[in-house]
Amino acid sequence: MRITQPSKSAAGLKAVFHSMRMALKSMSLIKTGKVLAPLNQKGGTDCPGCAWPDPDHRSYLGEFCENGVKAIAEEATDRSVDASFFSKYSINSLRNQSDYWLGQQGRLVTPMRVRKGEKNYTSISWDEAFDLIASHLNQRISPDDAIFYTSGRTSNEAAFLYQLFIRIFGTNNLPDCSNMCHESSGVALNHTLGIGKGTVKLEDFYHAELILIFGQNPGTNHPRMLSALEKAKSQGAKVVVINPLKEAGLLKFNNPQAVSGILGQGTDLADLYLQVKINEDVALLKILLLRLLEEAEKSPEIIDQDFIAQKTEGFEAFITEIKSQDYHSLVARTGLEVSQIEALIDLLCKKDKIIACWAMGLTQHVNAVDNIQEIVNLLLLKGSIGKEGAGTCPVRGHSNVQGDRSMGIWEKPSKQFLDTLAATFGFEPPRKHGVDVVQAIALMHKEPGKYFISLGGNFLSAAPDTNYTTQALEQTQISVHISTKLNRSHLHHGEIGLILPCLGRTDTIIEKSGPQTLTVENSMGSVHTTRGFVKSHTDCLLSEPHIIAQIASRTIGNDIVDWHALIDDYDRIRTLISKAVVGFESFNEKLKKDGIFDLPNGPRNQQFTNDIGKARFTVNELPNYQIDPDELLMMTIRSHDQFNTTTYGLDDRYRGIYGTRKIVLMNKTDVENHDLDIDLPVTLYNNYGGKKREVSGLKIVAYEIPKGCIATYFPECNVLIPLELKARKSNTPASKSVKVRLLQ
Numbered sequence: 001m002r003i004t005q006p007s008k009s010a011a012g013l014k015a016v017f018h019s020m021r022m023a024l025k026s027m028s029l030i031k032t033g034k035v036l037a038p039l040n041q042k043g044g045t046d047c048p049g050c051a052w053p054d055p056d057h058r059s060y061l062g063e064f065c066e067n068g069v070k071a072i073a074e075e076a077t078d079r080s081v082d083a084s085f086f087s088k089y090s091i092n093s094l095r096n097q098s099d100y101w102l103g104q105q106g107r108l109v110t111p112m113r114v115r116k117g118e119k120n121y122t123s124i125s126w127d128e129a130f131d132l133i134a135s136h137l138n139q140r141i142s143p144d145d146a147i148f149y150t151s152g153r154t155s156n157e158a159a160f161l162y163q164l165f166i167r168i169f170g171t172n173n174l175p176d177c178s179n180m181c182h183e184s185s186g187v188a189l190n191h192t193l194g195i196g197k198g199t200v201k202l203e204d205f206y207h208a209e210l211i212l213i214f215g216q217n218p219g220t221n222h223p224r225m226l227s228a229l230e231k232a233k234s235q236g237a238k239v240v241v242i243n244p245l246k247e248a249g250l251l252k253f254n255n256p257q258a259v260s261g262i263l264g265q266g267t268d269l270a271d272l273y274l275q276v277k278i279n280e281d282v283a284l285l286k287i288l289l290l291r292l293l294e295e296a297e298k299s300p301e302i303i304d305q306d307f308i309a310q311k312t313e314g315f316e317a318f319i320t321e322i323k324s325q326d327y328h329s330l331v332a333r334t335g336l337e338v339s340q341i342e343a344l345i346d347l348l349c350k351k352d353k354i355i356a357c358w359a360m361g362l363t364q365h366v367n368a369v370d371n372i373q374e375i376v377n378l379l380l381l382k383g384s385i386g387k388e389g390a391g392t393c394p395v396r397g398h399s400n401v402q403g404d405r406s407m408g409i410w411e412k413p414s415k416q417f418l419d420t421l422a423a424t425f426g427f428e429p430p431r432k433h434g435v436d437v438v439q440a441i442a443l444m445h446k447e448p449g450k451y452f453i454s455l456g457g458n459f460l461s462a463a464p465d466t467n468y469t470t471q472a473l474e475q476t477q478i479s480v481h482i483s484t485k486l487n488r489s490h491l492h493h494g495e496i497g498l499i500l501p502c503l504g505r506t507d508t509i510i511e512k513s514g515p516q517t518l519t520v521e522n523s524m525g526s527v528h529t530t531r532g533f534v535k536s537h538t539d540c541l542l543s544e545p546h547i548i549a550q551i552a553s554r555t556i557g558n559d560i561v562d563w564h565a566l567i568d569d570y571d572r573i574r575t576l577i578s579k580a581v582v583g584f585e586s587f588n589e590k591l592k593k594d595g596i597f598d599l600p601n602g603p604r605n606q607q608f609t610n611d612i613g614k615a616r617f618t619v620n621e622l623p624n625y626q627i628d629p630d631e632l633l634m635m636t637i638r639s640h641d642q643f644n645t646t647t648y649g650l651d652d653r654y655r656g657i658y659g660t661r662k663i664v665l666m667n668k669t670d671v672e673n674h675d676l677d678i679d680l681p682v683t684l685y686n687n688y689g690g691k692k693r694e695v696s697g698l699k700i701v702a703y704e705i706p707k708g709c710i711a712t713y714f715p716e717c718n719v720l721i722p723l724e725l726k727a728r729k730s731n732t733p734a735s736k737s738v739k740v741r742l743l744q
């Protein structure tokens with residue numbers, strides 16, 4: 001374990017070195033070349049790392065980042081976990097291993113089954129596995145007894161087949177990782193603008209005058225965004241960051257593809273860095289809105305009066321509420337200096353083309369929907385939406401999480417989506433809303449004997465309240481995981497547990513008609529192809545669409561859909577999608593022509609597609625929670641060496657943390673005020689709902705973070721997040737504002 005000073009810049013040659021070292025630890029040199037050459041290239045493999053879009057002109061040096069290489073190495077590793085591995089290690093012994101160790105063992109290569117009482121997983125044939133699932137699903141009393149989770153790496157084709165099967169089966173129980181991620185963005189944006197997605201395109205960054213980045217760490221989680229920010233700055237944009245932590249990637253970018261970047265000169269990114277206290281973004285936004293309204297009284301052109309009059313509703317109620325706020329008490333809440341805030345107001349007054357970006361720092365709070373609605377208020381006031389260089393930019397996580405929603409992976413499908421499905425396939429889909437992630441956990445906990453199927457992901461480690469969620473999963477009748485890698489969810493199974501190993505992004509898929517292509521949608525609503533170029537570990541692995549089609553045909557039969565014909569040729573799946581999903585008309589033809597196309601997005605052209613047909617100003621409450629003097633507010637975040645619940649390594653290079661994940665970042669004054677010895681481990685605990693939750697053995701790291709705030713890593717500290725702590729309206733676990741106390 002080693003703690004050093006945090007970095008003041010990101011990427012550069014060091015990143016190239018680290019990524020290649022990771023790749024070569026997992027794969028041969030030849031395979032490394034084979035998987036990296038087509039990565040993010042036209043007609044190539046879409047990086048499974050994040051959903052950031054590809055530029056029109058791809059770099060010939062490689063259109064990928066350090067963490068993309070790590071994601072690829074994790075998937076395309078030469079190592080494999082076969083039946084002999086499972087006979088060597090009992091489930092109990094695997095539970096004692098770290099997530100890092102589990103991931104390092106390699107790719108899953110054969111279907112495995114375990115029954116309650118057995119100590120080890122043993123192999124099972126595909127046929128037996130499919131029949132077992134079908135017979136269990138058909139035993140259910142109601143279709144709502146089954147729960148079908150999806151993680152956002154799944155392709156459009158797999159997602160479409162999956163939801164179609166599930167709706168013919170008869171339920172909308174389709175929780176997905178989005179419920180824990182950008183659900184709050186979807187709720188806020190649908191309500192205010194009419195589409196749950198962002199409005200900006202990559203090109204808008206190059207026309208923007210001001211880019212606001214709230215609660216996001218792109219240096220680690222969306223590294224290719226730094227190139228877009230660098231280009232935006234070269235065109236004159238100002239960048240303002242609102243984040244409790246000084247993230248290296250937002251300070252300075254050493255572009256590894258430019259001479260200046262390699263020499264370490266780099267580009268300074270943030271012009272202003274506001275280290276707001278955790279969950280005081282609404283307070284900060286209210287100050288900005290209040291001051292803009294004041295300034296507009298003197299100089300009306302500061303706000304876009306025409307846009308407000310013609311395109312919006314709710315302005316009067318909005319002004320009344322904002323004007324009732326007290327400037328000084330709002331400033332005190334944020335923990336920021338007046339001069340910093342006024343510097344941002346000055347920029348907001350002078351600039352009209354504004355992009356607001358955000359990620360998990362805004363979406364994972366009790367008042368997350370309010371955070372985003374308040375950002376929309378700011379953009380509306382400035383008329384900064386639906387025009388070049390301006391708009392909303394929720395930066396998505398998983399590489400196809402947005403596409404999965406477009407395909408109907410949603411527990412609350414719209415009436416229009418279900419009507420079209422009904423008309424296309426001639427069946428009556430269930431209309432009652434299904435359960436989201438939090439509701440699914442509560443349901444499995446309350447009513448033992450549910451049927452849990454997971455298309456990718458690591459439900460247990462991603463979810464809050466780890467111990468409670470473990471009990472919920474262990475009470476199921478059957479738990480099925482369609483996965484590429486071993487993870488903790490596999491180790492807490494129901495009466496029967498199944499692991500179904502599948503092909504990943506980098507693998508070639510061969511069906512009857514030959515090699516197959518899949519599609520994904522990026523964070524900015526463009527749909528494009530992806531295909532793998534390496535031969536899989538064994539011939540035994542099946543693609544996700546293939547596995548779904550097999551389960552579907554054996555569970556509900558082939559009367560409504562001929563599942564086998566569909567998987568012979570995936571163009572046929574896309575033909576169905578083109579009939580059933582608005583925006584995907586002539587799907588195959590569009591792909592064959594350009595390989596990429598944009599989905600409809602009304603607000604991008606100032607066509608607001610919500611219930612009132614106008615952009616909506618909203619009135620949002622200030623967060624109202626009590627933090628006792630001995631309590632701290634905890635955010636759970638990602639290190640530089642992880643992808644969600646997958647740990648690539650034990651370092652967090654930019655934050656100066658090496659060799660451990662059991663840390664707590666804390667302000668020096670808090671360390672002193674709580675009388676803590678920095679050399680001794682500390683325990684974090686809390687008492688939500690009268691139940692004690694705790695994590696011990698954490699190393700204190702004195703860090704530049706606002707007083708009263710601490711940061712720990714996800715998933716290690718998910719134990720501390722009670723299931724009931726979730727965002728109003730979106731039900732997203734509030735994993736960035738958890739109250740804790742310290743014990744040493």
Ligand SMILES: Nc1nc2c(c(=O)[nH]1)N[C@H]1C(S)=C(S)[C@@H](COP(=O)(O)OP(=O)(O)OC[C@H]3O[C@@H](n4cnc5c(=O)[nH]c(N)nc54)[C@H](O)[C@@H]3O)O[C@H]1N2
Binds near residue numbers: 050216397635
């Ligand atoms: N390499 C890599 N890439 C990834 C992922 C990964 O794990 N690894 N995950 C993918 C996924 S699914 C997602 S959703 C994204 C996640 O991408 P991010 O949202 O960047 O991920 P987090 O680590 O959760 O970081 C949240 C940021 O919000 C800040 N923050 C926390 N609380 C607050 C607050 O109250 N207010 C403000 N203003 N800021 C706050 C934190 O300091 C941190 O910088 O990345 C995607 N890409």
Ligand SMILES: Nc1nc2c(c(=O)[nH]1)N[C@H]1C(S)=C(S)[C@@H](COP(=O)(O)OP(=O)(O)OC[C@H]3O[C@@H](n4cnc5c(=O)[nH]c(N)nc54)[C@H](O)[C@@H]3O)O[C@H]1N2
Binds near residue numbers: 504544
């Ligand atoms: N405390 C806290 N909790 C959080 C968050 C947080 O910031 N703090 N973030 C939340 C967010 S934003 C998200 S998106 C969720 C993530 O939740 P998930 O999406 O459920 O989790 P992942 O870690 O991305 O899933 C990793 C697993 O996916 C499987 N996998 C990988 N690739 C493939 C593939 O191509 N096909 C299939 N079938 N399986 C594959 C592997 O088996 C791997 O073990 O976690 C959430 N949980």
Ligand SMILES: [Mo]
Binds near residue numbers: 177
């Ligand atoms: Mo996410």
